[in-house]
Amino acid sequence: MQQVDKHRVAEAFSRAATSYDRHNALQRRTGEALLGHLPARAHTGLDLGCGSGWFAPALKARAQQLLALDLSPAMLQQAATQADIVPLCADMDAPPLAERSLDFIFANLCMQWSSDTAAWLDSWSRRLKPGGVMVFSTLLDGSLAELSQSWRDLDDHAHINRFIHEPDLREHLAATGRQWQLYTATEQLFYPELKGLLLDLKGIGANQVNGRRRTGLLGKNAWQRLNLIYPKNHQGHCVATYRLAYGVIYG
Secondary structure (H helix, E strand, O other): OOOOOHHHHHHHHHHHOOOHHHOOHHHHHHHHHHHOOOOOOEEEEEEEOOOOOOOHHHHHOOEEEEEEEEOOHHHHHHHHOOOOOEEEEOOOOOOOOOOOOEEEEEEEOOHHHOOOHHHHHHHHHOOEEEEEEEEEEEEEOOOOHHHHHHHHHHOOOOOOOOOEOHHHHHHHHHHOOOOEEEEEEEEEEEEOOHHHHHHHHHHOOOOOOOOOOOOOOOOHHHHHHHHHHOOEOOOOOEEEEEEEEEEEEEO
16 A cells, blocks of 8 residues: 555646646557557446546547546546536545446556555456456556656655556456456657656646655756756657556456
8 A cells, every 4th residue: 555645636636637638648648548448339437537538538439428537626627528427526545436337447547546556456346347347557666767766866855656566466456356457568758858747747747746755846956957867868858768557357
């Protein structure tokens, strides 16, 4: 289990609600990869951790009824402008839905905000109807390694969220007692300036660090040092590497 301050997470994503779609390049890539594993037609689907509702139109096209759950009221308001959804403002670690009530669950890059990954996988898989399917993507340990190492060279504070190790994720999936698949991939995003990466993380609300974190603002000298030590490619662009897991659980 990990320490996640859900109040702080909700506030961070609420602040990012109107800017989210300008900074969600990674979420677009991972979500597109998940769509292909969903049924073409279903009665009831769930967009879990729906955020701004970027994928709500594609999901609603597959479901007669689309539920959308998010911890942030502002994100739900934004999602409601994208498609006809049933908004659910709730903590994903406390599912408000009955077991065996969903034909599909779409959970794109939200699992890393759970306080207990094993319980999250077990409880949401129980919400699947027989024959239903849950698809999810999440970040693995080693994501944002360049940024994490640069921060470590700068100070001894935690600046990057902790992400699950692949063997632990596989163990948690096996513990559900259901059929499942898991595959991994690596994605890289490139930024002409480090500021662009940090704005993306802030713009999607992902700058909210789980566990203990440093308080206070980053000083000018520290910012300049971070810019200098951050690794760059031959074009002089800052590279952000994400290790991703894509999972499918069958009801």
